Amino acid sequence: MNEATTMAKRAPEANLRAEPVRRSQLYFSPLVDVHENEQELIFFADMPGVRPEDVHLHYEKGELTLHGHVTPDENRQFLLNEFQVGDFTRTFSIHESVDADKISAEMKNGVLIVHLPKREEAKPRVIAIKNG
Amino acid sequence: MFWNRSSSLGSLFRDMQRMQREMDRWFANGSGPLAASTVTSFPALNLWEEDNQFFLEAELPGYEIKDIELVMHGQDQLTIKGQRQAPTLEKAVCHRQERPFGQFQRTLRLPASIDPNQIEAKLENGMLKIQLMKSESARAKKIPVMAG
Numbered sequence: 001m002n003e004a005t006t007m008a009k010r011a012p013e014a015n016l017r018a019e020p021v022r023r024s025q026l027y028f029s030p031l032v033d034v035h036e037n038e039q040e041l042i043f044f045a046d047m048p049g050v051r052p053e054d055v056h057l058h059y060e061k062g063e064l065t066l067h068g069h070v071t072p073d074e075n076r077q078f079l080l081n082e083f084q085v086g087d088f089t090r091t092f093s094i095h096e097s098v099d100a101d102k103i104s105a106e107m108k109n110g111v112l113i114v115h116l117p118k119r120e121e122a123k124p125r126v127i128a129i130k131n132g
Numbered sequence: 133m134f135w136n137r138s139s140s141l142g143s144l145f146r147d148m149q150r151m152q153r154e155m156d157r158w159f160a161n162g163s164g165p166l167a168a169s170t171v172t173s174f175p176a177l178n179l180w181e182e183d184n185q186f187f188l189e190a191e192l193p194g195y196e197i198k199d200i201e202l203v204m205h206g207q208d209q210l211t212i213k214g215q216r217q218a219p220t221l222e223k224a225v226c227h228r229q230e231r232p233f234g235q236f237q238r239t240l241r242l243p244a245s246i247d248p249n250q251i252e253a254k255l256e257n258g259m260l261k262i263q264l265m266k267s268e269s270a271r272a273k274k275i276p277v278m279a280g
Binding site: 029031032033034036037038042044046047048049050051052076077079080081082083089096107108109110111 | 150153176177178179180181186189192193194195202207219221223224225226227228229230231232240243255257258259
């Protein structure tokens with residue numbers, strides 16, 4: 001891996017507002033799926049190699065930042081080196097109708113799952129039509 | 133939609149840059165003595181050796197042990213098979229779909245013959261880690277030098 005390629009792989013959105021506990025040299029943008037139902041928004045982020053205790057979630061002013069720290073191994077002489085190891089980080093702008101106090105997250109087999117419940121007033125409701 | 137970024141041109145550019153990075157990440161030429169092909173198969177693999185063992189790692193987030201199968205062919209060919217199911221969510225709309233789902237299969241020829249009875253594999257936080265012991269005949273041997 002030459003230096004130019006390594007540079008190109010550094011994510012520009014890596015400047016987190018909240019300083020993570022540790023930082024490694026390389027940053028990657030995780031692949032993310034976003035689903036929405038009537039109750040909540042659900043994020044699924046692929047973060048292979050990230051331990052549950054190394055995940056950082058930050059929500060401020062409608063921005064959700066996902067960060068997962070990976071400790072790279074000491075310099076190895078690879079026979080085959082097809083992927084690099086580094087932190088995962090990505091920021092999303094979220095509509096303010098999310099109830100920030102109730103955001104919850106879990107880590108399952110290297111996938112970060114974030115639940116963002118909607119505020120009561122943002123949930124869909126049926127409006128009754130009265131007879132005139 | 134629940135985010136505003138996708139509306140601006142700047143964000144489109146950012147998304148494209150991000151895609152480019154992902155492409156670089158997944159389709160980068162592998163490096164190291166074994167790298168031969170220009171397009172890398174899924175999953176991307178890292179392989180190194182220490183003494184009489186090979187260590188193989190693959191990023192497989194969201195896979196469970198039951199989703200992965202390892203098969204040894206002959207002395208030195210290892211096949212990794214697997215599949216990942218998309219989560220089923222009731223009455224949900226999908227806004228963004230970037231993670232790949234489905235089946236994969238990849239065969240790797242190791243640089244030396246392997247003892248098929250001494251392969252250890254574990255799945256740790258979405259990372260598949262395989263430890264393979266070289267067969268007796270492939271191990272390094274010290275050759276004594278006699279005094280003339």
